[in-house]
Amino acid sequence: MRAGLSQAGLLLALLLTLLFGAAAGTAVAAEMIESYRSDIDLSRDGTVTVTEVITVNAEGREIRRGIFRDFPLFLQDANGRLQRVGFEVLSVARDGAPEEWHTETIEGGLRIFMGSSERLLSPGRHTYELTYRTDRQVRYFPDHEEFYWNVTGTGWIFPINRASAVVSLPPGVSATDTTVYTGRQGSREKNARIGSSATAPRFETIRPLGPREGLTIVIAVPKGSIAPPSRAQQRDWFLRDNLNLIIGFAGLAIVTLYYVWCWRRVGRDPPKGVVVPRWDAPDGLSPALVNYVHNRGFSGAGWEALSASFIELAVKGHVTLEDLDSRIVVRRTDRPLTETLPAGQAVLMRDLGGPGSTFVIDRDNGERVQTVARNFRSAIEKEHRGRYYRRNLGPVIGGALVSLLVLGVLLVFGNVHPDSVVALAVPAVGGVIWGRAAVSAARAFMRRRTLFLRLMAAIGFAIVGFIALSAAGFFAVSILDSIDNGEWPVFVSVGGLFLVNGLFFVLMGAPTPLGARLMAGIAGLELYLTLAERDRLNMAGAPKMSPQHFETLLPYAVALGVERPWSDAFNRWLATAAAGAAAYQPVWYHGGSIGDFGSGIGAFSSSMASSIASTIPQTSSSSSSGFSGGSSGGGGGGGGGGGW
Missing domain, CATH: 1.10.3630 (yeast vps74-n-term truncation variant fold)
Structure with missing residues (x-):
């Protein structure tokens, strides 16, 4: 009897051991980032060189061939302007040996794939080492320079057990203030410790980061520690010659004449009946x-x-x-x-x-x-x-294609700095809005006049008003930011292209x-x-x-x-x-x-x-200092990643 009970007990213990062992094996087999270390070198000219050492546990589910790292290519400067940052991958290694990699463009950034599409990764622990260089990551304030850096990004789909960062400042430069943020995008939690070194501040999380959580650091250094762009550099960035003027304004004239010709053919409104008050639809x-x-x-x-x-x-x-x-x-x-x-x-x-x-x-x-x-x-x-209205999208699509051709010629053959491409969104959006506002104004104030006079009033209102606003806005920005005024033909011509497209997108339709x-x-x-x-x-x-x-x-x-x-x-x-x-x-x-x-x-x-x-979710971003308005996911860097 006792022997039977003893054997049953042994069998039960064996079963429990197997069950607990399986559960433990499942926990160990979870795909995660065991450690995320970032070694950051900040040079005196503002260039940032980063080496990220990422140790992952791969189990062939999300991580099959390797991992990918997303990096944003746009950043808001201290004044809230969106600017494109430089980015260059220097090297990629896995487990101490060079690793294959390639990049793909994603919305707002770049995705670096580490691994080969022709080779599966063996399960287990792997350490990736990604080194890259970026610039325009330093913010310039009246009383200090600031390095506001999203170390890990808040886009990783895996949890991160440990995250740390060490920032090597330029020789002779010491940090005057530091802070840290952890958690999801916008969080102001501070679940991290900061080391005492002023020349090489160290930051380390004190609890694991969940998926979509990140580590963000902020370092202030004395004014003048990081050299701002010189006037010569700014002139090189925004220098424009007469070719911009010729391509931009000739292209604008061609697009405008094309639209006027198409409008005369298909965009005229039929005669409208007499308007008399009525009390029903x-x-x-x-x-x-x-x-x-x-x-x-x-x-x-x-x-x-x-x-x-x-x-x-x-x-x-x-x-x-x-x-x-x-x-x-x-x-x-x-x-x-x-x-x-x-x-x-x-x-x-x-x-x-x-x-x-x-x-x-x-x-x-x-x-x-x-x-x-x-x-x-x-x-x-x-x-x-x-039934009631024809948009006549054919001529509009044709005009948009001609406009894109003009814009492509301007960007390829003109002397347009890459940073300015983002800034061109301002006159582009302004042109579309102003063009549609011009049509609305013409319809509101010119109803008793002929259709041709209404069209001429809309075009005149749009062009004169846009040029006046563009000139005033551009010269204000030039004075504030020391931008070379030779760039105005690019802004005005690009804005004019979008204005004409926005104008005739509305005018080309006819009831x-x-x-x-x-x-x-x-x-x-x-x-x-x-x-x-x-x-x-x-x-x-x-x-x-x-x-x-x-x-x-x-x-x-x-x-x-x-x-x-x-x-x-x-x-x-x-x-x-x-x-x-x-x-x-x-x-x-x-x-x-x-x-x-x-x-x-x-x-x-x-x-x-x-x-x-108001039920539609809106997104926003902050351009304030990382000390007064900072949060997790703010500043430069960031992004995230996953497995592939």
């Missing part, structure tokens, strides 16, 4: 479709049209709207659908779900909000695309005859919604103001962006109405107080689109 268009036709496509990414549709569904009794200050809740009622809804509203009701279902508009629910909005826009565009007729009718509705009260009362056959009339046209006012004057008109009517009407509150709105019905609902509806748009 032409052809029974829905508020969303009114926005779509009036703006020749959805304005504001369709958020105004979506807001107007929700409000109309609420007025019809199919949903209620609840304003909780920080979010908006759309709740479906139990009212049955007895009528055929427009395409966009039908999709919204489908996506809302059955009676009692809710749809929350806030940042936490941003993904669903964007999905619903995308389905809403797609349904309307699928049914109506091309169909049906679209032109509906636009005239919509303009009449917009006119009615913004008329003064005395003018509205003098209109023969116009409905009298009432809560029902106000609510019926409120979605259209939101779609046209005139809910404020329409709400003000209703508020004035409420002030003189009977007590019962003056105390009226909409049954489809619940939540916090909205004050006077007219002004309150007007404010609510106008802010609804911005509330929806």
Whole structure:
């Protein structure tokens, strides 16, 4: 009996040992970075040479052929300007022997693959040694120079057991201040220790870093320790000769003439009907479709049209709207659908779900909000695309290709410094925005004039205004940053190319005859919604103001962006109405107080689109000092990596 029990006990112990051994083996077999050591040499001319020693445990899952290291090629300087940094791989080794490597361009940076695509890596521990050189990593402040460096990057997919960095400063230079950050991007945790050496500060984590966590260091040195770019260097970087002027302005003239020729052929608007005030939508268009036709496509990414549709569904009794200050809740009622809804509203009701279902508009629910909005826009565009407006994208694509050719010739044959390519985004974006603003201004102020005069006014407004802003902005930047003024032809010509493309992207489209007729009718509705009260009362056959009339046209006012004057008109009517009407509150709105019905609902509806748009996550970066506004993932360097 005892022998049987003893054998059973031995068998149980053996099984437990095997189980614990398997679990321990699984833990040991996890792929990770066991240690990440960075030896950094900061030279007096600002060049940084880095050797990263990365010891990994490979098990053939993510790490099959080797590892890769991502490195950003763009950095914000101390003034917040985005600049391209230099980067050169000097050597790659694995386990003490040279290793094959290659690079690929990724968004905003470079990816270094360490290993061979034709050879699998043996499982176990491997140590990689990557040495590279980079520049423009030093920040210059009035009272000190600063090396703000993201040692590991916050993009590694593996945990890092230990991370450390040693920075060798130039001879005779000592650090006046140091700090450190750890954790995910933007974290201000300080789970690391700093060594006492002032000439070679050492930083080391005191706890493991999880995936997407990193180590960031900041070192301040006395002013003048790191040589800033000299004036001669700046002139070499931004020097431009007459070739830039010839290529840039000749190319700009060619693109402009091409677009004018194409516009005369296909971009002219058909004759528009007479605009007279009316108190209903032409052809029974829905508020969303009114926005779509009036703006020749959805304005504001369709958020105004979506807001107007929700409000109309609420007025019809199919949903209620609840304003909780920080979010908006759309709740479906139990009212049955007895009528055929427009395409966009039908999709919204489908996506809302059955009676009692809710749809929350806030940042936490941003993904669903964007999905619903995308389905809403797609349904309307699928049914109506091309009926009211033709974009004439063929000539626009041709103009864009000619512009790219001019830009390529300018960059290849002109004397354009690589650092300036990033800065050219400023006039490029400004040109597009200013061009589209010019069209909007022309349409707003030149409606009673001929189409040709409207076109000439838009071009004149765009070119004169852009040149004035470019000249003022460029000379201001030149004075502040000692930039050679010989670079202005590049900025102006590139900005002009984007301006002309942005201008004719809008002008090249033209409404169909049906679209032109509906636009005239919509303009009449917009006119009615913004008329003064005395003018509205003098209109023969116009409905009298009432809560029902106000609510019926409120979605259209939101779609046209005139809910404020329409709400003000209703508020004035409420002030003189009977007590019962003056105390009226909409049954489809619940939540916090909205004050006077007219002004309150007007404010609510106008802010609804911005509330929806705010659900889209935004990204930001800081250009402040690493001491006053620093965080993990800030400064130069960084990136991350993984296995391949």
